[in-house]
Amino acid sequence: MNTVPSLPAQVAQIARRSLLRTLRQPAQIVPPVIFPLFLLAINASGLDAATMIPGFPSDSYVDFAMAFAFMQGAIFSMMNSGTDLARDVESGFLKRLAMTPMRRTALLVGQLAGVLAVTLLSGVVYLVVGLIAGVTVETGVAGVVVLFVLFGLIGLAFASLGAFVGLRSGSAEAVQGFFPLFFVALFLSSASLPRELIEQDWFRTVATYNPVSYLVEGIRSLFIFDWDGQALAVAFAIAAAVTCVGLAGAVRALRTQVVR
Amino acid sequence: MSTSHRDNGIEVEGLVREFKKGPRAVDGIDFAVAPGEIYGFLGPNGAGKSTTVLMLTTLLPPTAGTARVAGHDIVAGAAEVRASIGVALQDAALDPLLTGSEHMRLQTALQGVPKADRKRRGMELIERVGLADAADRKVGGYSGGMKRRLDLALALVHGPRLLFLDEPTTGLDPSSRSDLWDEVARLAREDGTTVFLTTQYLEEADVLADRVGIIDAGRIVAEGTPEALKAQIGRPALEIVPADIAQRDAAAEVLARFGEAAPAPPNAAAVRLTGGNDALAEVVRSLDAEGVRIADFQLHAPSLDDVFLAKTGKKLGGEDETGEHAAVAETPPAGPAGEREPVGSGSPR
Numbered sequence: 300m301n302t303v304p305s306l307p308a309q310v311a312q313i314a315r316r317s318l319l320r321t322l323r324q325p326a327q328i329v330p331p332v333i334f335p336l337f338l339l340a341i342n343a344s345g346l347d348a349a350t351m352i353p354g355f356p357s358d359s360y361v362d363f364a365m366a367f368a369f370m371q372g373a374i375f376s377m378m379n380s381g382t383d384l385a386r387d388v389e390s391g392f393l394k395r396l397a398m399t400p401m402r403r404t405a406l407l408v409g410q411l412a413g414v415l416a417v418t419l420l421s422g423v424v425y426l427v428v429g430l431i432a433g434v435t436v437e438t439g440v441a442g443v444v445v446l447f448v449l450f451g452l453i454g455l456a457f458a459s460l461g462a463f464v465g466l467r468s469g470s471a472e473a474v475q476g477f478f479p480l481f482f483v484a485l486f487l488s489s490a491s492l493p494r495e496l497i498e499q500d501w502f503r504t505v506a507t508y509n510p511v512s513y514l515v516e517g518i519r520s521l522f523i524f525d526w527d528g529q530a531l532a533v534a535f536a537i538a539a540a541v542t543c544v545g546l547a548g549a550v551r552a553l554r555t556q557v558v559r
Numbered sequence: 560m561s562t563s564h565r566d567n568g569i570e571v572e573g574l575v576r577e578f579k580k581g582p583r584a585v586d587g588i589d590f591a592v593a594p595g596e597i598y599g600f601l602g603p604n605g606a607g608k609s610t611t612v613l614m615l616t617t618l619l620p621p622t623a624g625t626a627r628v629a630g631h632d633i634v635a636g637a638a639e640v641r642a643s644i645g646v647a648l649q650d651a652a653l654d655p656l657l658t659g660s661e662h663m664r665l666q667t668a669l670q671g672v673p674k675a676d677r678k679r680r681g682m683e684l685i686e687r688v689g690l691a692d693a694a695d696r697k698v699g700g701y702s703g704g705m706k707r708r709l710d711l712a713l714a715l716v717h718g719p720r721l722l723f724l725d726e727p728t729t730g731l732d733p734s735s736r737s738d739l740w741d742e743v744a745r746l747a748r749e750d751g752t753t754v755f756l757t758t759q760y761l762e763e764a765d766v767l768a769d770r771v772g773i774i775d776a777g778r779i780v781a782e783g784t785p786e787a788l789k790a791q792i793g794r795p796a797l798e799i800v801p802a803d804i805a806q807r808d809a810a811a812e813v814l815a816r817f818g819e820a821a822p823a824p825p826n827a828a829a830v831r832l833t834g835g836n837d838a839l840a841e842v843v844r845s846l847d848a849e850g851v852r853i854a855d856f857q858l859h860a861p862s863l864d865d866v867f868l869a870k871t872g873k874k875l876g877g878e879d880e881t882g883e884h885a886a887v888a889e890t891p892p893a894g895p896a897g898e899r900e901p902v903g904s905g906s907p908r
Contacts, residue, residue, distance in 0.1 A: 320654065394618055398641055
């Protein structure tokens with residue numbers, strides 16, 4: 300006698316599929332791991348002089364720039380979750396899943412869990428490479444734990460935005476079109492310089508209003524400051540808010556995709 | 560109307576589906592499919608076949624009308640409907656990055672097959688559709704026929720009592736098509752599964768279906784067993800090729816005594832025999848009496864093709880009624896049953 304599998308069992312099946320898919324597409328693994336490290340290396344060597352600016356919060360630019368790498372990893376999770384779901388819409392696989400007793404939440408949570416596992420794995424690589432390169436985490440082991448919780452939440456926020464775009468558009472190309480926008484948002488944030496040291500007024504204004512700045516600053520605080528409760532609280536709050544918006548949009552888009 | 564959960568038939572009343580800025584894709588259809596029956600839903604592209612399947616499988620809400628599938632309302636009892644049916648939609652929706660067995664594993668798990676039975680059930684079905692050797696290969700490398708067979712196996716994992724197949728053989732080569740027909744026939748005959756099958760191939764409906772519904776522009780224009788539908792058209796057509804082409808008109812004059820003229824190639828004359836096959840001997844005698852020598856003749860039993868033409872005024876490939884050779888090209892080569900009425904040169908009007 301067949302019985303409807305439990306929600307966690309459904310999530311596990313979808314997450315497993317998502318992981319398998321990702322592992323079989325090197326294009327979904329290599330860029331999120333390599334590009335951020337590549338940029339980190341360039342920035343660390345090219346911008347090291349920035350640490351000489353009076354008021355620069357760290358004496359090591361690599362420590363300062365680690366947050367940049369983590370943010371890029373989170374943005375890649377938007378790309379991966381969005382592309383995968385859009386492909387499922389395009390191929391009709393979503394309809395196949397909709398014909399099973401599986402709950403829509405399971406599809407979404409499972410897909411995001413699979414993406415998130417890859418994101419966290421790339422985070423481990425950034426950290427290990429960083430530590431080898433001499434990065435210090437001021438907040439210690441507890442800071443690393445908080446780092447991965449925050450990084451996971453930020454990854455989830457971007458992944459759910461990706462899921463929303465992917466399900467809404469049903470087109471992998473549309474997701475890929477959105478991807479650079481997030482990179483622009485990252486470059487227009489305080490990722491390269493602390494806000495108070497940005498000299499251009501317009502840039503400083505944009506960076507101040509750009510929520511990405513606060514995500515970067517939350518992660519960065521764990522590397523270069525001792526515990527900074529406010530920076531962390533703001534980062535967690537923004538990541539949670541974006542996750543809520545992304546998930547709400549994705550659930551809505553999924554409903555229209557499954558029953559048109 | 561039966562409400563028993565054991566019922567594995569389909570009852571459709573006044574089903575309508577409208578799309579924004581479009582015509583009514585399905586325009587008030589009524590039909591019933593009996594448990595264990597293979598019902599062929601026949602129509603050209605855009606007739607409303609797939610829209611009907613999407614509604615009956617709960618993937619698309621109807622604009623109006625009701626339908627019960629396996630005893631459950633397709634709107635109020637959508638979850639129960641989904642649990643009772645297996646579906647293979649038009650494009651076998653598979654993940655090119657997963658293997659055949661990984662698809663089975665996912666599908667058996669999501670359909671709630673007990674963990675201990677999943678592997679066995681998956682392998683059984685993979686073997687049943689002849690994919691055992693390809694089970695561990697990624698689906699991206701499968702041929703069209705292999706994908707359709709895997710799709711069918713996936714539709715069967717939870718032992719559905721009712722199976723929806725949307726154009727299961729479109730785009731397949733003759734041998735793959737014939738394999739799939741065998742499997743579908745076996746499901747209905749041996750397992751008692753009800754099968755709702757859409758097709759644009761007349762022959763597929765003729766070979767497989769117990770009953771056929773013909774849909775055109777969102778409406779059902781004819782329904783019945785293939786035999787009954789053909790009997791409605793009734794009279795067979797006789798085509799004569801005179802040995803001397805100069806005698807073609809003479810032959811046509813003789814044939815005209817036995818019924819209305821039917822379309823024929825330039826070197827032949829044809830008639831739809833008012834007196835049926837019984838008139839055959841008399842036709843031959845009359846031709847002989849008029850000195851018309853016959854090089855060849857063919858008797859065409861009415862086909863579903865003729866039924867379709869008679870009911871819709873169209874050939875089943877979207878062509879207008881021209882009476883010329885078109886229908887032949889639209890039907891696939893002979894299948895496992897091996898029998899085809901000669902659908903020769905003239906499809907009668």
